[in-house]
Amino acid sequence: MGGGEIVSPGDYEVARHLGALIAKEGWILLNGGRASGIMEASARGVKENGGLTIGILPGTDPDWASEYIDIPILTGIGLARNYVNVLSSVVVVALPGRTGTISEIALALNIGKKVISLNFDLGPLFERYEENKQLIYAKQPEEVVDLIKKLLESNFNKEVGE
Amino acid sequence: MGGGEIVSPGDYEVARHLGALIAKEGWILLNGGRASGIMEASARGVKENGGLTIGILPGTDPDWASEYIDIPILTGIGLARNYVNVLSSVVVVALPGRTGTISEIALALNIGKKVISLNFDLGPLFERYEENKQLIYAKQPEEVVDLIKKLLESNFNKEVGE
Amino acid sequence: MGGGEIVSPGDYEVARHLGALIAKEGWILLNGGRASGIMEASARGVKENGGLTIGILPGTDPDWASEYIDIPILTGIGLARNYVNVLSSVVVVALPGRTGTISEIALALNIGKKVISLNFDLGPLFERYEENKQLIYAKQPEEVVDLIKKLLESNFNKEVGE
Amino acid sequence: MGGGEIVSPGDYEVARHLGALIAKEGWILLNGGRASGIMEASARGVKENGGLTIGILPGTDPDWASEYIDIPILTGIGLARNYVNVLSSVVVVALPGRTGTISEIALALNIGKKVISLNFDLGPLFERYEENKQLIYAKQPEEVVDLIKKLLESNFNKEVGE
Numbered sequence: 246m247g248g249g250e251i252v253s254p255g256d257y258e259v260a261r262h263l264g265a266l267i268a269k270e271g272w273i274l275l276n277g278g279r280a281s282g283i284m285e286a287s288a289r290g291v292k293e294n295g296g297l298t299i300g301i302l303p304g305t306d307p308d309w310a311s312e313y314i315d316i317p318i319l320t321g322i323g324l325a326r327n328y329v330n331v332l333s334s335v336v337v338v339a340l341p342g343r344t345g346t347i348s349e350i351a352l353a354l355n356i357g358k359k360v361i362s363l364n365f366d367l368g369p370l371f372e373r374y375e376e377n378k379q380l381i382y383a384k385q386p387e388e389v390v391d392l393i394k395k396l397l398e399s400n401f402n403k404e405v406g407e
Numbered sequence: 408m409g410g411g412e413i414v415s416p417g418d419y420e421v422a423r424h425l426g427a428l429i430a431k432e433g434w435i436l437l438n439g440g441r442a443s444g445i446m447e448a449s450a451r452g453v454k455e456n457g458g459l460t461i462g463i464l465p466g467t468d469p470d471w472a473s474e475y476i477d478i479p480i481l482t483g484i485g486l487a488r489n490y491v492n493v494l495s496s497v498v499v500v501a502l503p504g505r506t507g508t509i510s511e512i513a514l515a516l517n518i519g520k521k522v523i524s525l526n527f528d529l530g531p532l533f534e535r536y537e538e539n540k541q542l543i544y545a546k547q548p549e550e551v552v553d554l555i556k557k558l559l560e561s562n563f564n565k566e567v568g569e
Numbered sequence: 570m571g572g573g574e575i576v577s578p579g580d581y582e583v584a585r586h587l588g589a590l591i592a593k594e595g596w597i598l599l600n601g602g603r604a605s606g607i608m609e610a611s612a613r614g615v616k617e618n619g620g621l622t623i624g625i626l627p628g629t630d631p632d633w634a635s636e637y638i639d640i641p642i643l644t645g646i647g648l649a650r651n652y653v654n655v656l657s658s659v660v661v662v663a664l665p666g667r668t669g670t671i672s673e674i675a676l677a678l679n680i681g682k683k684v685i686s687l688n689f690d691l692g693p694l695f696e697r698y699e700e701n702k703q704l705i706y707a708k709q710p711e712e713v714v715d716l717i718k719k720l721l722e723s724n725f726n727k728e729v730g731e
Numbered sequence: 732m733g734g735g736e737i738v739s740p741g742d743y744e745v746a747r748h749l750g751a752l753i754a755k756e757g758w759i760l761l762n763g764g765r766a767s768g769i770m771e772a773s774a775r776g777v778k779e780n781g782g783l784t785i786g787i788l789p790g791t792d793p794d795w796a797s798e799y800i801d802i803p804i805l806t807g808i809g810l811a812r813n814y815v816n817v818l819s820s821v822v823v824v825a826l827p828g829r830t831g832t833i834s835e836i837a838l839a840l841n842i843g844k845k846v847i848s849l850n851f852d853l854g855p856l857f858e859r860y861e862e863n864k865q866l867i868y869a870k871q872p873e874e875v876v877d878l879i880k881k882l883l884e885s886n887f888n889k890e891v892g893e
Contacts, residue, residue, distance in 0.1 A: 273802065299802065305647065305818055305842070316759065316785065318804060319818040322646040323629065324514055325487035325808070329815075332791055332805040344517035347532065351510035352486055356791070368530045370509065435640065461640065467656055467680070467809065478597065478623065480642060481656040484808040485791065487646070491653075494629055494643040518629070648838055649811035668841035671856065675834035676810055692854045694833065 256341050257286045259364065263338070263386035264290020270390060271296075275334055277326070278302040278318070280311040283340045288313035301330050328352055336393050341365045354379055359396055361389050418503050419448045421526065425500070425548035426452020432552060433458075437496055439488070440464040440480075442473040445502045450475035463492050490514055498555050503527045516541055521558055523551050580665050581610045583688065587662070587710035588614020594714060595620075599658055601650070602626040602642075604635040607664045612637035625654050652676055660717050665689045678703055683720055685713050742827050743772045745850065749824070749872035750776020756876060757782075761820055763812070764788040764804075766797040769826045774799035787816050814838055822879050827851045840865055845882055847875050 252260075264287040267274050274291045276284045278300015288298045292313040300314035303326050310317035320326040327345065331337055331353040339350050339362045350367065353360050360380045367380070374380035383389045414422075426449040429436050436453045438446045440462015450460045454475045462476035465488045472479035482488040489507065493499055493515035501512050501524045512529065515522050522542045529542070536542035545551045576584075588611040591598050598615045601608045602624015612622045616637040624638035627650050634641035644650040651669065655661055655677040663674050663686045674691065677684050684704045691704070698704035707713045738746075750773040753760050760777045762770045764786015774784045778799045786800035789812050796803035806812040813831065817823055817839035825836050825848045836853065839846050846866045853866070860866035869875045 299804075301804070316802070317819070318785075318787070318815065320806075320815045321818045322484075322487065322649050322808070322811070322815070323490060324517060325484065325490040325646050327490075327510075327514075328485060328487040329804065329806045329808070332807045333803070343535075344513040348489075348510045348513035348517065351506040351513060352489075355486060355506035355510065368532045370530045370532050373505075461642075463642070478640070479657070480623075480625070480653065482644075482653045483656045484646070484649070484653070484811050487808050491642065491644045491646070494645045495641070646808075646811065647814060648841060649808065649814040651834075651838075652809060652811040652813075667859075668837040672813075672834045672837035672841065675830040675837060676813075679810060679830035679834065692856045694854045694856050697829075 252282045252286070252341070256283065256364070259386060260286035260340050261290035261293075263287055263340075263363065263389060264292075264296070265294045266386050266390045267291055268294035268296025270393075272393075273297045273299060275299045275301065275330065277330060277345070278310050278314045280309070283342060283346075285311045285313060287340075301326050301333070324348070331358055332356065334358065336361065336396055338363060338389055338393075339365050339367075350380075361392050363389055414444045414448070414503070418445065418526070421548060422448035422502050423452035423455075425449055425502075425525065425551060426454075426458070427456045428548050428552045429453055430456035430458025432555075434555075435459045435461060437461045437463065437492065439492060439507070440472050440476050442471070445504060445508075447473045447475060449502075463488050463495070486510070493520055494518065496520065498523060498558055500525060500551055500555075501527050501529075512542075523554050525551055576606045576610070576665070580607065580688070583710060584610035584664050585614035585617075587611055587664075587687065587713060588616075588620070589618045590710050590714045591615055592618035592620025594717075596717075597621050597623060599623045599625065599654065601654060601669070602634050602638050604633070607666060607670075609635045609637060611664075625650050625657070648672070655682055656680065658682065660685060660720055662687060662713055662717075663689050663691075674704075685716050687713050738768045738772070738827070742769065742850070745872060746772035746826050747776035747779075749773055749826075749849065749875060750778075750782070751780045752872050752876045753777055754780035754782025756879075758879075759783045759785060761785045761787065761816065763816060763831070764796050764800050766795070769828060769832075771797045771799060773826075787812050787819070810834070817844055818842065820844065822847060822882055824849060824875055824879075825851050825853075836866075847878050849875050 260283045268291045276287060288311050291298050298314050299316045300310050301318050302309055303323050305319050305321040307317050327349045331349055337353040337358050337360045339346055339360055350360055354374050361383050363383050371380055381392055422445045430453045438449060450473050453460050460476050461478045462472050463480050464471055465485050467481050467483040469479055489511045493511055499515040499520050499522045501508055501522055512522055516536050523545050525545050533542055543554055584607045592615045612635050615622050622638050623640045624634050625642050626633055627647050629643050629645040631641055651673045655673055661677040661682050661684045663670055663684055674684055678698050685707055687707050695704055705716055746769045754777045774797050777784050784800050785802045786796050787804050788795055789809050791805050791807040793803055813835045817835055823839040823844050823846045825832055825846055836846055840860050847869055849869050857866055867878055
C-alpha cells in the first residue's frame, strides 16, 4: 500500500526495490493498481523481475490501471475498494502515503491484519498497535521481506495461504 | 463518527449531548448505526430530543442496529460502508475512536469533506489537514454546532444541501 | 424498484400513485434515488402526500438525486448499490424496468426478500419463485398495498421492523 | 458465471470442459470463487489444464474459496461483488444458474458487456438484448470459445485488453 500522489524519487525507488524483492520471493503483489506513485513503482519493480501483479482499481475504466498491472480488478466501488485491498492481502505493507494509505492501514488493523510500515511514521495515533506487534516498522525493503518470511513461518493467521 | 468500542462515561455523555444539540438544530444524524459506544450514544441523544437518525450498517441483519436508529440502511458491504458514511455526510464529526473511526476520518479528508474532531487528538499524522483547515478541532459539543453553522453559512461545498 | 429509463406515461402515473398510497400508509419509500423514470415518479407521489423518501444513489454527487428525495445516501459504489437497496427494504416492489430492475429483483429473491411485481411480467425465468410465493404479481397499486399489509401482519420475516 | 447451487452432472461437465478450453486458449478465468456448482467446475477445468483462476469472493474468509482458485479476492461486500465480477470480465459467459447468475447477467448487460449464454435460456425477459446481439446463445463450450475469439478480433469494446 502506498499513495498514488507525487512521491519523492527516494520513496519511488524504495517501492520499486521492494517490488523486485517480492517478485524474487515468488509472492504476488496486490495493490490499488493505478498508474501513479508508490502503486506504480512497486508494480514496476515486480514486473521488471518476472513477478505477478494484481491491481484492485476503484473505477470501471481499465485504462486507469498501471501498465505494470497484470490483472486489473475493476471494482467500480470507489474508495470502498480499500477494504477489498486489505482483506485480500496476507500481509499489508505500508509505504509513505496520505489519507488513502492511512485508511488502508486503519482498515487492515481493524480486521486483524499484520501491517509492516516501511519508512512511514504513523506517530502516536497507532501506538497501541505497535505495542501489540500488529504494526511493525521497517527501514529497508530487505527487512520487510525478512519480516514477512517470519510471519509466514509462524503461521500467524489462517489467511496465510498464498 | 466514533468508535463502537467500550467508551469512557465521559465520552459517552459528550456524544449524547452532541446528539441532543443536533436534534435541536433540526439536523439529521447519520452514523454507523450499531448498538454500541459513541454510535449509540449520539443516536440516543438525538432520539431523546425528537430528531431523526440514520444508521449505515455493515451487515445484513437489522438486529444489529441500535434501538435509537430510525432508518437502518443495511449495506451488507462490511467496513466498505465507512466510505458510504462519509460520502453521505455533509460534515463529518469525529469523536474518540480506534481504527474504524480513523479510517472514516482518512476517507472523509480524502474526498474533500470537512472533519471536526471533538476531543480526538489525531496527532502529527493529520497535521497537513489541520493546517489547511479541512480538519478542525473542537472541545465542546456546542463548539461543534457553531462550527457546522459557520460551514453551512459559508456554503463551503456543493454537497451542502440537506 | 423500477427503471430509470424513459417510461410510458401510464407507468409513470402508476408509480406516482403507488407513492401516494405508500405515503398515506405512513411507510418510508426507499429507491435508487435518481431523477428519472419510475424512481422519480414513485418518490414524487410520496412527497406530494407528505411522506418520507430515501434514495440510495450509485454515485458521489448529490446533484444526481431527484428533487423528491428527502435523504440521499451517496454510496459511491455504482451498481453495487442495488444490493444495498434490496437489503434495506422490508418488501421489494418491482415496476417495469430493464436490467437494473431485473438485477434488483434477482438479488432480492436471492437474499430471501418478498418481491411484488406491479405490471412487470418476468416470464418463465422466475417461475420457481412465483410458485413458492416469494414473487407475487399485482395489477394495481392498491393491490400492492394490500399485499404489503398482509405480509406485515403475517410477520413474514424478521426484517419487518420499520 | 453460473450458479453455486447443486448442478446436474451434465452442466458440471460442460462447465469443466469450458474451463479446459479457456486454459488452452491462455485466457484467465474469473468467477465467484466458491467451492460449489458451476463455479467450482469451471475453475477445476482450468486448473486441470494449467490455466490461471481468479475468484471474486463475497465474504472475508479465504476458506470459502474453491481449491481450484489460484487468486482469491476477498471482497467482504457480499453479493455486491457480482458487480465486480462483471466489471472485471472482458466477456461474460453465463451457465445455468438461479438468481445470483441472473443478477450478474442483468448487471453485465446494464454496463454494456457482451454476454454469452451457454445452455441457459433466459426467455423473453432479455429478448431485447438478444436482438441487438449483446446477448448471444451458444450450445457447446467450443462455440463459446469461437464466439469469444471473434469478439476479441473485432475489438468489440475498449475493455478488451487481457
